[in-house]
Amino acid sequence: QVQLVESGGGLVQAGGSLGLSCVASGFSVSSYGMGWFRHAPGKEREFVAGIRRSGGSPEYADSVKGRFTISRDNAKNTVYLQMNSLKPEDTAVYYCAADRNMYSRWSLDGMDYWGKGTLVTVSS
Numbered sequence: 149q150v151q152l153v154e155s156g157g158g159l160v161q162a163g164g165s166l167g168l169s170c171v172a173s174g175f176s177v178s179s180y181g182m183g184w185f186r187h188a189p190g191k192e193r194e195f196v197a198g199i200r201r202s203g204g205s206p207e208y209a210d211s212v213k214g215r216f217t218i219s220r221d222n223a224k225n226t227v228y229l230q231m232n233s234l235k236p237e238d239t240a241v242y243y244c245a246a247d248r249n250m251y252s253r254w255s256l257d258g259m260d261y262w263g264k265g266t267l268v269t270v271s272s
Contacts, residue, residue, distance in 0.1 A: 150174035150261050152244045157266030160234055164270075168229040170244030170263060178222040181252035183259065184229045186240035186268075195254040196242070197229060202250045212238075234270045241265040 156168040168184070183198035197208045197218035206218045217230040227244060245259040252258065 152246065152261055152263035154242065154244050154263045154266040157242060157268045159269045159271065162234060162236055162270055162272050164234050165230070165232045166234065166268060168231070168242055168244075168266060168268075170227040170229075172225045172227070172244075172246065175246065175261075176222070177220055177225050177227055177246070179248075180260070181247040181249060181254075182218075182220055182227045183245050183247065183252065183254050184218060184227075185243045185245055185256070186238075187243065187265070188237075188240040191240075193243070193256055198252060198254050199227070200250070200252050201248070207254070231268070234268075236270045236272045239268060239270050241267050 151173045153171050160166050181201040184196040185193050186196050187193040199206050215233045219228045243265045244263040246261040247259050
């Protein structure tokens, strides 16, 4: 059974850091493009960061470049999102997702599997 389980969310002050984890089961993260998305109140779900199945440099939304880092540990079948210099506008539910396409475009309807999300709240 395919499953993605996120953890690590919580409440943090602006300028602080949080690390999110996404443990996959039922498939190997090394064989999928793995991405992080977020959904803030009143906004649409958006792409945050991703590592393509084909490899190469990770990709980031402009709003998080230089502050967030995505990584993948194939041995632990886990994907991480390290978030530094957090801002109140980073407040959202963060979702992990997987795409079997070699060259993912990180579109919402293109992802094959989704986790249930973890809430990140950044206070000012």
